[in-house]
Amino acid sequence: MTDSAAPAVLEVEDLRTYIATDAGVVRAVDGVSFTVGEREILGLVGESGCGKSVTCRTIAGLMPSPPARSTGSVRLAGYGERNLLDLSTSELQRLRGEHLSMVFQDPMSALNPVMRVGAQIEEAVAAHEKLSGRARRTRAIELMERVGIPVPERRMRDYPHQFSGGMRQRVLIAMAIAGRPKLLLADEPTTALDVLIQDQILSLLLELQRDFGMSMILVSHDLGVIGEMCDRVAVMYAGEIVELSDTATLLGGPRHPYTISLLRSLPDVTSQSRYLRSIGGAPPALVDLPGGCRFAPRCPLALDRCREWDTELLEAGAGGHTARCWRHEETRREDAWPEPSYESA
Amino acid sequence: MTGRFGFLGRRVLQLIPVVVGITILVFFLLHLVPGDPARQILGQHYTPKAAAEIHHKLGLDQPLWTQYRIFMDRLVHGELGDSVYYNQSAGSLIAERLPATLLLIAYAGVLAALVSIPMGIIAALRRGGIFDQATRIGTLITFAMPPFWFGIILILFFALKLQLFPVSGYGHGFSDHLWHLFLPALTIALAFSTILTRTLRASMLSTMRMDFVDTARIKGISRTTVLMRHVVRNAIVSIVVVFGINLAFLVGSTVIVESVFSIPGLGQLLVAAVESRDYPVVQGTTLVLAFFVVLVNLLTDVVHAALDPRVSYE
Ligand SMILES: Nc1ncnc2c1ncn2[C@@H]1O[C@H](COP(=O)(O)OP(=O)(O)OP(=O)(O)O)[C@@H](O)[C@H]1O
Numbered sequence A: 001m002t003d004s005a006a007p008a009v010l011e012v013e014d015l016r017t018y019i020a021t022d023a024g025v026v027r028a029v030d031g032v033s034f035t036v037g038e039r040e041i042l043g044l045v046g047e048s049g050c051g052k053s054v055t056c057r058t059i060a061g062l063m064p065s066p067p068a069r070s071t072g073s074v075r076l077a078g079y080g081e082r083n084l085l086d087l088s089t090s091e092l093q094r095l096r097g098e099h100l101s102m103v104f105q106d107p108m109s110a111l112n113p114v115m116r117v118g119a120q121i122e123e124a125v126a127a128h129e130k131l132s133g134r135a136r137r138t139r140a141i142e143l144m145e146r147v148g149i150p151v152p153e154r155r156m157r158d159y160p161h162q163f164s165g166g167m168r169q170r171v172l173i174a175m176a177i178a179g180r181p182k183l184l185l186a187d188e189p190t191t192a193l194d195v196l197i198q199d200q201i202l203s204l205l206l207e208l209q210r211d212f213g214m215s216m217i218l219v220s221h222d223l224g225v226i227g228e229m230c231d232r233v234a235v236m237y238a239g240e241i242v243e244l245s246d247t248a249t250l251l252g253g254p255r256h257p258y259t260i261s262l263l264r265s266l267p268d269v270t271s272q273s274r275y276l277r278s279i280g281g282a283p284p285a286l287v288d289l290p291g292g293c294r295f296a297p298r299c300p301l302a303l304d305r306c307r308e309w310d311t312e313l314l315e316a317g318a319g320g321h322t323a324r325c326w327r328h329e330e331t332r333r334e335d336a337w338p339e340p341s342y343e344s345a
Numbered sequence B: 001m002t003g004r005f006g007f008l009g010r011r012v013l014q015l016i017p018v019v020v021g022i023t024i025l026v027f028f029l030l031h032l033v034p035g036d037p038a039r040q041i042l043g044q045h046y047t048p049k050a051a052a053e054i055h056h057k058l059g060l061d062q063p064l065w066t067q068y069r070i071f072m073d074r075l076v077h078g079e080l081g082d083s084v085y086y087n088q089s090a091g092s093l094i095a096e097r098l099p100a101t102l103l104l105i106a107y108a109g110v111l112a113a114l115v116s117i118p119m120g121i122i123a124a125l126r127r128g129g130i131f132d133q134a135t136r137i138g139t140l141i142t143f144a145m146p147p148f149w150f151g152i153i154l155i156l157f158f159a160l161k162l163q164l165f166p167v168s169g170y171g172h173g174f175s176d177h178l179w180h181l182f183l184p185a186l187t188i189a190l191a192f193s194t195i196l197t198r199t200l201r202a203s204m205l206s207t208m209r210m211d212f213v214d215t216a217r218i219k220g221i222s223r224t225t226v227l228m229r230h231v232v233r234n235a236i237v238s239i240v241v242v243f244g245i246n247l248a249f250l251v252g253s254t255v256i257v258e259s260v261f262s263i264p265g266l267g268q269l270l271v272a273a274v275e276s277r278d279y280p281v282v283q284g285t286t287l288v289l290a291f292f293v294v295l296v297n298l299l300t301d302v303v304h305a306a307l308d309p310r311v312s313y314e
């Protein structure tokens, strides 16, 4: 799929991650393909539990196996033609930090509570470079300055519990960029923070992405954030990508009923909250998926054929806009939608 | 750092009522004995004159409050009264016996740590594997068996059959002590290490699921570094508390194990003193053992605070 102008840094092809649980096999990621271009930010949106985190964690080789098993291919520019899913532990170790890194959702729990913050950053600095203690310290201080932590010389000696949530996220970002990775996976980096801090962290990420020329996957629930930050967006539903396009097209002319419902469920843009309100009904359990279109049970436009249709991403517009809906031509017509009953459900 | 000192200071202050409580309890030990302690001590040699002498010696002819005051007054001067049975002060008797018990407990603690730290780590890493199952079964067995039974098995096998270690006694000189105390310490350590192994395993497993472990992995550092610096280091923190509580608890098992292996320690002294109704010695020994438990608890808190920076701020 060459839907992006820039050469791809990351190519994910038919990625599947199935997790064995007591309740059955969870198909957390089920046939996901996308690319991330050079210096591009790809947004990943979707309801809770649709597989966004598992997608990122699979790319980073962080899924526990067993119980998780992944198939498909993940290729990273500058890492040969190797499928990242086939890498050994020591190969993964070399990949991480230098080629890709990740920032996690909850800065409260993502730092080692019994280790000084400076030591944790120095550990990231020294992961791929033999440095003297002093050089390591200097680099760590530079990084802390770079991510906007005041008085780094002093803060280095503090423990994570002495930092605020926003400052901890800055520490995590400092560690993530320590090896100057080509690709940064940011899994809801601001969800746990309050709104003012969110904006600061997002600006920082954007600034670092530009300065370092990084590519990025940004997972978010927040379509406002996606709109501001991302070049392209992939919408996920029940382990699949249901719509993929550049940000302006996706927000301005969405084709998949799920994307449309997501946008319609947004409160007025002028109101303060930019968060998704839920659409009627709940996503299917990933152990027991319905045949046909997975969104059909909740879709106001669903027809009998939708439940049988062997879904695939169909071309829905220029510039690689694809949607997993065979009625994507009709979805934009207002008269295709039933009277606004989506309010009540 | 002031936070930590403040924490320590608070802990020590909290101990004052505990220590006073212990002295009151120990003092009343003498009065809990039904009937006249003099009658218990003298048995068939009872005469009113002898009883009066004992009353005077134990201070029982004084009002209760005066008795406690005298008891405390002596105590702060390090006197525990004279043994009724031996021609010696209770304090010097205890001082003679204390080192063996302390060495036994420390030895058992070290052996238990040496056994259970690697076992807990391996059991967690090879979860569900043969080793994990083996430690699970081992735990059940050692939990179900009383420690003296283990001691006897060890004596039968290592001392009598293989003749690797002495059957009993304490020996002379430090290395000889270590050799003599190996089987008794192992007896205690085995029971102790099963709890430690299981706790460490559980603690390792829950730590491995924590977010900061992923943060460490994504840095690109080696798996061993992630394991030791992040997982084990955090899992150990919770073990320290369990270790401390159980170490204090071990005082109980030393009483039995010292008897099984004839070690001249406090436990053995206590048993003998109870049998011969040697009240000052019973009081003194109980007091020393209780203080030991308090001290171990305090030390546990200190070590915990040193290992976990969050403690001092709670
Ligand atoms: N280690 C695991 N074991 C079992 N199931 C898992 C595991 N990790 C994720 N899952 C399941 O996989 C599915 C996808 O989870 P994932 O964390 O990727 O969702 P998400 O899109 O990131 O949601 P959120 O927005 O809440 O973070 C969920 O149903 C989840 O329960």
Ligand SMILES: [Mg+2]
Residues within 6 Å of the ligand: A052, A053, A054, A187, A188
């Ligand atoms: Mg998630």
